[in-house]
Amino acid sequence: MSDLEMPAKTHGVGVFLELRKRLQTGLLIVGKDVAKNPADVAVTGGDSSLHIRTPRGELSLTLPTGVTLEQGSCIPTPAGEASGEELHFRLRISVTRSPDEEASDSVMETLRAKETYCFYCQGCMTRLLEDRVFKRVLPLPNGNWNAIVDDWCCHPDPFAGKLLPRAEDCLLGDTFLLLNRDGSCEQTLTDEVSPVGSEDSQDSKKTCRRVALVSCKSCSSVLGEAVAPETLKLYITQVVVEPAVGDREPEASLNRSLYVERTLAARLLGLSSSMSTFHFSVQTPDGKAFLLLWLLNSDSITATVPETRVGGERSISSPALHTPSPRAARALKLLYTNCSHTGAEQKDIVTSWEVNAIGHPVVLPLTVCEELLQVMDDSNSTLPASMRCMRSYEERSAAVATCQVFVKQQTSAAR
Numbered sequence: 001m002s003d004l005e006m007p008a009k010t011h012g013v014g015v016f017l018e019l020r021k022r023l024q025t026g027l028l029i030v031g032k033d034v035a036k037n038p039a040d041v042a043v044t045g046g047d048s049s050l051h052i053r054t055p056r057g058e059l060s061l062t063l064p065t066g067v068t069l070e071q072g073s074c075i076p077t078p079a080g081e082a083s084g085e086e087l088h089f090r091l092r093i094s095v096t097r098s099p100d101e102e103a104s105d106s107v108m109e110t111l112r113a114k115e116t117y118c119f120y121c122q123g124c125m126t127r128l129l130e131d132r133v134f135k136r137v138l139p140l141p142n143g144n145w146n147a148i149v150d151d152w153c154c155h156p157d158p159f160a161g162k163l164l165p166r167a168e169d170c171l172l173g174d175t176f177l178l179l180n181r182d183g184s185c186e187q188t189l190t191d192e193v194s195p196v197g198s199e200d201s202q203d204s205k206k207t208c209r210r211v212a213l214v215s216c217k218s219c220s221s222v223l224g225e226a227v228a229p230e231t232l233k234l235y236i237t238q239v240v241v242e243p244a245v246g247d248r249e250p251e252a253s254l255n256r257s258l259y260v261e262r263t264l265a266a267r268l269l270g271l272s273s274s275m276s277t278f279h280f281s282v283q284t285p286d287g288k289a290f291l292l293l294w295l296l297n298s299d300s301i302t303a304t305v306p307e308t309r310v311g312g313e314r315s316i317s318s319p320a321l322h323t324p325s326p327r328a329a330r331a332l333k334l335l336y337t338n339c340s341h342t343g344a345e346q347k348d349i350v351t352s353w354e355v356n357a358i359g360h361p362v363v364l365p366l367t368v369c370e371e372l373l374q375v376m377d378d379s380n381s382t383l384p385a386s387m388r389c390m391r392s393y394e395e396r397s398a399a400v401a402t403c404q405v406f407v408k409q410q411t412s413a414a415r
Helices: 145-152 256-275 344-355 366-380
Strands: 013-020 025-031 042-046 049-054 057-062 067-069 075-077 086-095 116-121 136-139 169-172 176-180 189-196 209-216 222-228 231-235 239-243 279-283 289-306 329-338 360-363 393-399
Touching: 013 049, 025 049, 042 067, 057 289, 209 231, 256 289, 256 329, 256 360, 256 366, 279 366, 289 344, 289 366, 329 344, 329 366
Parallel strands: 136 169, 279 360
Antiparallel strands: 013 025, 013 289, 025 086, 042 049, 049 057, 067 086, 075 086, 116 239, 169 176, 176 231, 189 209, 209 222, 222 231, 279 289, 289 329, 329 393
16 A cells, blocks of 8 residues: 555445456455445346345446356455455456447547548537548557657658648547648637746756647637647547538537546557557646556446445446446546655656656646546545555546447446
């Protein structure tokens, strides 16, 4: 356990569940305010459901399709230092693969050439651009390609100029899109020059620079940057991209915290799969590390039920991320640390990652970095006390947005 400062806001956890689909195992934690002894807890399974009987009453959790409990497999296990507050159980599950499991609605995975797309502001769902049909949708080099260009070339950097899209191109960065302006931009977007970085920074190599921030004219949300007079850089957390289908109106904007979590979870999973990397450095546009993330696994299914709700609901099947109706949901398992922490352990971790170039850079606007940290802290605070910290990293889970059924699911961190 580490001496990290924990979020001040914590919640009494009544029941916590983590299932691992690949290992076909699970961990169930029951708070001792719900049950005093292992004999007070009985766990049975149904068709994609889990039933937990305690002195407070029976709790029924709906599991993803194809996931069922192996009857009689739930047994008590030592809780270690948490034995005074928690009961721990291990169990086994059987998993039938779902055909929709690998689907993704991430904008990076779904954008295709020769198809028509609409672009909306995520904050107010105002249409930002005219409908677009791209002749080419091309990936940009990964985020740290400039740092290793000297290893490729024995002469001056031939890639020193900006990589900009042609008139009907869409270029995909790790966390942004590059595309050209159109005639509607004058009515929907505003530009404002703003400094990035600090003039009094201790790092003399990172001088203050000025960028042209692009904002939504309707709600003033910052959407990205104008990297050239006719080129927009739009962050995937700030815009909604949907296929243009007839006269269909856009769906209502998602809860902001849920959208940030869901979008970045899908992106981390995509980067991890395509690049075989599990360490990420969330950075601001000036290259300053804000969060360090370590992706442990992507096959967890988690549910957190507050102590006050155990016995208060007969079925938990349709929760939302920040509402009191939790349910079992697919999740990424992450360790994370805040780079602004002043503890010696945190400073050593940040320095080690920077010196050894650990962590694929994930660049986001400062406000989005702050939103992501808040989402993580809020989720971390809902975990059992025994699972909030591990080896100087705080733990949490982020919902995997592989299909619409997970849009409103609550997420929890896992060990």
